[in-house]
Amino acid sequence: MPSYTAPTKDMQFVLHDVLNITAAGIPGYDELEADFTSAILEEAGKISAGVLQPLNVVGDTEGCVLENGVVRTPTGFKDAFEKVKEGGWNGLDMPEEFGGQNMPQVMGTAVGEMFSAANQAFTMYQGLTHGAASAILAHGTDAQKATYLPNMVSLDWTGTMNLTEPHCGTDLGMMRTKAEPQGDGSYAITGQKIFISAGEHDMADNIIHLVLAKIPGGPDGIKGVSLFIVPKFLVNEDGSLGARNGVACGKIEEKMGIHGNSTCVMNYDAATGWLLGEEHKGMRAMFTMMNEARLGVGMQGLAQAEVAYQNALDYAKDRLQGRDVTGVKNPDGPADPLIVHPDIRRSLMDQKSFAEGARAFLLWGATMIDAAHRAKDADADGLVSLLTPVIKGFLTDEGYDMTVRAQQVYGGHGYIEEWGMSQYTRDARIAMIYEGANGVQALDLVGRKLAQDGGKHVMAFFDLVKGFIKENAGDEEFDAQYLEPLKAASKDLQAAGMYFMQNGMKNPNNALAGSYDFMHLFGHVCLGLMWAKMGLAAKRSLADGTGDATFYETKLMTGRYYMARRLPATAMHLARIQSGAEPVMGLEAANF
Amino acid sequence: MPSYTAPTKDMQFVLHDVLNITAAGIPGYDELEADFTSAILEEAGKISAGVLQPLNVVGDTEGCVLENGVVRTPTGFKDAFEKVKEGGWNGLDMPEEFGGQNMPQVMGTAVGEMFSAANQAFTMYQGLTHGAASAILAHGTDAQKATYLPNMVSLDWTGTMNLTEPHCGTDLGMMRTKAEPQGDGSYAITGQKIFISAGEHDMADNIIHLVLAKIPGGPDGIKGVSLFIVPKFLVNEDGSLGARNGVACGKIEEKMGIHGNSTCVMNYDAATGWLLGEEHKGMRAMFTMMNEARLGVGMQGLAQAEVAYQNALDYAKDRLQGRDVTGVKNPDGPADPLIVHPDIRRSLMDQKSFAEGARAFLLWGATMIDAAHRAKDADADGLVSLLTPVIKGFLTDEGYDMTVRAQQVYGGHGYIEEWGMSQYTRDARIAMIYEGANGVQALDLVGRKLAQDGGKHVMAFFDLVKGFIKENAGDEEFDAQYLEPLKAASKDLQAAGMYFMQNGMKNPNNALAGSYDFMHLFGHVCLGLMWAKMGLAAKRSLADGTGDATFYETKLMTGRYYMARRLPATAMHLARIQSGAEPVMGLEAANF
Structure with a gap:
């Protein structure tokens, strides 16, 4: 249970x-x-x-x-x-x-x-x-x-x-x-x-x-x-x-x-x-309520990923199966716990780094909605409108994938309803569909939000990332582990936007065929930014010597994982986007 | 139904x-x-x-x-x-x-x-x-x-x-x-x-x-x-x-x-x-029967993807929703069919190019098993042993993802059991688990198969790809659309293998932490090779003027999609692999 x-x-x-x-x-x-x-x-x-x-x-x-x-x-x-x-x-x-x-x-x-x-x-x-x-x-x-x-x-x-x-x-x-x-x-x-x-x-x-x-x-x-x-x-x-x-x-x-x-x-x-x-x-x-409602669905993606992760982690620590190839960890038991195995660790780190990054992204999104409603902050309203399809689409797609990973940690037991992991996957699946299917989110992002108010909000996002990097650069290790990957990912996002601008005018399908990849590219940059912010906060607290040092060190490790292992997806999304409409639309519908 | x-x-x-x-x-x-x-x-x-x-x-x-x-x-x-x-x-x-x-x-x-x-x-x-x-x-x-x-x-x-x-x-x-x-x-x-x-x-x-x-x-x-x-x-x-x-x-x-x-x-x-x-x-x-049994499970991944795709395609052609942004396609109806939309097309092309590539990969694998059993061909036996975890792991992971995409084409109806698309997803899920969970396949690939017989079989695979490219180069269009992407992907695979060789000795976790990505990287190169072979066959038939020209042109279009849109994943997998064990294993189990 x-x-x-x-x-x-x-x-x-x-x-x-x-x-x-x-x-x-x-x-x-x-x-x-x-x-x-x-x-x-x-x-x-x-x-x-x-x-x-x-x-x-x-x-x-x-x-x-x-x-x-x-x-x-x-x-x-x-x-x-x-x-x-x-x-x-x-x-x-x-x-x-x-x-x-x-x-x-x-x-x-x-x-x-x-x-x-x-x-x-x-x-x-x-x-x-x-x-x-x-x-x-x-x-x-x-x-x-x-x-x-x-x-x-x-x-x-x-x-x-x-x-x-x-x-x-x-x-x-x-x-x-x-x-x-x-x-x-x-x-x-x-x-x-x-x-x-x-x-x-x-x-x-x-x-x-x-x-x-x-x-x-x-x-x-x-x-x-x-x-x-x-x-x-x-x-x-x-x-x-x-x-x-x-x-x-x-x-x-x-x-x-x-x-x-x-x-x-x-x-x-x-x-x-x-x-x-x-x-x-x-x-x-x-639609007045759309940002709020879609943020709520993105939240469901995170929520199912989080609870599935917690259970996968428990299982990985409890279930004894195989031995650590670098040396036995549980000599008194018949086998080592699953968590010693690098591929189980990869899966858990994917889940953990997603859930924590997604949480920061969502709560940041909520503060912008608050700023828009409570302080009539038009910039916050514009930025959260831009990010809403990313929050909804990216967090529910990834959230679902994370429940699948969590289920996989259980091996055969993950497929048996009694263990409860299948339910997380089956429940999480709906969030990719309702409140605007994720393909519609991608269309909203690329077809409407990018160009909204003359592209002002996406420029503000890029400025925000650039400003953050500039302000916080200087620590060699942090630069290498956090800021450089974020900068590279953000450049991929800008290049994708540039591709849409240069090619979407002559054929809107050049933009729309890449919309789904753009939504995911954007999502990774957002989570990268969140991890850089969390890493920075953790680093500061460690330097101050306040609070739970292990907690902050764990944050830094988890963020480094996201930067090293998840952010490289941005280059793939960019390459797909830059291949344009032709490979996607070249085949006549009748010839499928 | x-x-x-x-x-x-x-x-x-x-x-x-x-x-x-x-x-x-x-x-x-x-x-x-x-x-x-x-x-x-x-x-x-x-x-x-x-x-x-x-x-x-x-x-x-x-x-x-x-x-x-x-x-x-x-x-x-x-x-x-x-x-x-x-x-x-x-x-x-x-x-x-x-x-x-x-x-x-x-x-x-x-x-x-x-x-x-x-x-x-x-x-x-x-x-x-x-x-x-x-x-x-x-x-x-x-x-x-x-x-x-x-x-x-x-x-x-x-x-x-x-x-x-x-x-x-x-x-x-x-x-x-x-x-x-x-x-x-x-x-x-x-x-x-x-x-x-x-x-x-x-x-x-x-x-x-x-x-x-x-x-x-x-x-x-x-x-x-x-x-x-x-x-x-x-x-x-x-x-x-x-x-x-x-x-x-x-x-x-x-x-x-x-x-x-x-x-x-x-x-x-x-x-x-x-x-x-x-x-x-x-x-x-x-284990004598393992190659055969695992090929059979890989086949299930393809099979569920194929049938889910067929139904998603039917739905995309039938369901009227929205208008083609480049011009109305169904002026007499209340809306255009889903298939006019680029993001639906992307999803269908993902599914189609996977299913056809996977089929070629599986049947090629079966010919090697036949060669091993019937002709006592030790090289074929060695190569198919190497590829078996790729066939099992990659085709079931991707097959599952394709059923999820097919389900998504149905929007809300995809979540309702009556429409049958949920079943494909639920049924396909097991193939990632049984007959050796896919993480175990990745371990088998990187921990055992790569180095088997002194690495002879993986070298044979690289030679096969290299030989194919060399033999068939010369047609500018085919080179650009097929052979160059295949070459780049194959180089990523070689670089990943090289990374394992150089870093796996001092710490086996440098290899094992990248095993899952390696399995997927390898799978993409195999499907890339299959598509290059299919593209070549189609091109020849078109040049000969024999058979159904539309069929062969469709093959060429579908292969180009795979090359342009799916193969860029190899660079991402390589980047993940090259980040090594540290981001994956750095966090103590107790601190998760």
Whole structure:
């Protein structure tokens, strides 16, 4: 049976030693002293490890069951949900006026990683509620906020996002769900939505569906899409629950993983809904929350990698198999532990260096979202918009690969469900797909974000890397181990961008054919930058003689691994990109 | 529901245009004229697509059930097994004296790819029987051969391989199963074996278990392991079935995939067994069949990639989503098919260029095994021994990754079991683990095979590549697109080998820490060589004006993709390798 320990020390290191959040000048950050964040993270770690994690395998094994229109969640989910409610975890970064604690998103992200690592399928019920509440917060009228937010912040009611239909997922302009005005300010919503996570379940009194639909007579395609609030139970004037609305779960999908979450086909049959935001501006309303939502999915990639790594590490230390070729390490045992073997070590170091680098990247991303929201910092907003597809695409691709590596450490036992490692792989797989499949992230990055605001944000990123290297150069060892690899990787990224500029104009496919490689190249440079920052922080602390020297030395070793063993991928991605569109597009579709 | 079409034309191209098998001078190959091989492949394709493939999802959904000691296979498996028996498919490459058709292994490999692609879990019942029969053929007494082989070749009886125990998989020296002589030439086998594929089922009259066990008083560790034949039902003198033996299935494992195959815990309780081969030489007997068995697993990697690709391609042509940025391709429809998008094309080309390259690599490997067995060609034997871990490790890693890519093409539908793409990923995952986990393959390659016979075989490989490039240079376009990338990749491989030689002596971890990267580097060079050979064959046919020009042009395009987009991975692997042991091993195990 797998276990999970919340990486609070690592999180504290990133928050305080690396990001130095209390000095960041972002409103609300001054309160985030180390003792305070430590207390929150310890509490979150306790509920993650003690309450959510033990239900992870249960959720996978039992799944959700639809009977007579009611969805039964796995044994124990309802009690655990009550505990999450009692702890007020969903309101951590929500406004106080709606019952939240108004903390910055960087804290919500750190806590979210723990919850997701402990039980991704379970945490999605809360995560979707948080997302839907954020959309109402950003676009709702005062009355809508007053009606829905307190109940959603408290988790008495949960929320969903309804975008996909059977014939369209990415291309939502083809949507068929319609919303007909009923003359009283409400609309009658009719259509079928699929892949609706947490669409129906038995853990909340009401479910608030946010539904994209077209108002007849509006513009064609994506410009005619509006967003609606469609509660499962209508809400009376006094806030009590009224009649059941015309929305029902038609089916629960059988999926590869996240069995504990009910993925529903939702049928809307003249269900009463209310416009959220403006008519025909539904996509814009949905996209307001996109950076946050996609960061949340990238976080899931990290979370599954982290928990899978922890278990692979335990197994590698426990399982005796073979002998260290450089000399027996466990002479009293029948064999040495797996961890003595260099190829097992390679796999563990891949996982460890990814998880720690990804955590820094995510938390840095969250600070930029906070800066954008709380300090109206347009530069931070631009930079995090640029990096969002990288966070989502790179961290979920790599996160998945790391769960596969962790599973591999278990040998044959990794393939047997009883050991729990297969679940991490199966659960992690979804994050590469939902909230915009990773190919769409790459398209967003190269097709939209790179050139946004005249390329200002990508230039800012390059300046940031260059500035960091310049400021911190001078220590021969650190230069060689950290700054030079980062500089080389960053040059590859610039060369790739240059290739797109020079060749994308004459044929956009020269850029698009390299988009996926560019997303990964960018991801490696970001993790390289994070490791350089973490290495620097560790070096400083060692020089100061403060804190746990072994912890900092371990950081330096882990970072060196990333620099030496993972960053060389950038040159490969660049070579692929520079081969241009022709090898990719040369073959006629008919001749495949 | 997924579909499968056997790639007979591609196989014929490799067998005849590329490998030119009838001129290979290997006994039995002279009969393999194009018409003859085509007839076999067409028949195998029919049973694969028509009988085995429709049962693939059934097997996944129903799985195997153990009740009162009896294992029930999924609906339809028994009938399909009868059809495979009737067709004589298991005896294709078995000797005529035992009821086989005595064809070379290259034909068994081509047919095996089809069967595995159509239904991997089902085909394993036959594959393990084939493997066990091969071991009896190589090491059995005449009496053992006469007793077991005709029934195993015909599939009236099936076979299994019993190596793993709960506490040891790779490190079989720790084995506890014991074999006590009973004074009559037989042994009493007692112990527990796990992960026994096809260990118990309802499709055959008898099951012949090959079991590794230790005879008390023998040498310690791996040198004290012997191999035994342990039939489920004892066989009477007259060949009829006698008493039930003391072997029983204790449990069927719940696995990530290959649900249609019964993976059993097998309990041996003083079961009667007979020594196969010599006392204490069990590992050697097992290893005789290793090249063949590992090639068979590599083949599974290709097979799952091929069938997943075929379905991803169909979906990419059918599913309408978004518009081609360079101009609308389907003006009468609501959107263009997915295949117009460069990133979808990248994914499909990755899959296609892998599958076709892997097929050539596998069939080439099979010709070397044939040359070794049929022509006693020691050089071929040495080269295929060197390449076996590459075939197994690289093709299953890449094969798995390709199923993940194929699944991704389906977007959200790829995650829903109903669409069948998740099964390819889940089924393909096992091939990276069994028959020696891929990390063990890398260790075998770098720790044993590279230096075997004084490094003679790896030198032969380099000479082969060099010779090929030299012989075929001169066409400017072909040189630039094919030979130069191959040369560069091959140089990276040589540099990696050189690094190991120069640094592995002072610290073997300098080699072992790079073993996994070396295996992948080697795999890319092999596929590069295969593509250069296929490109050359296509170019010749185009120049001759014979055959289907579009087919050959497509081959050239696909090969160019591999060269331009996949081969650049070699430089990355080299860089990782050259960073040596220190980044991998520097961190103390206790500090992870």
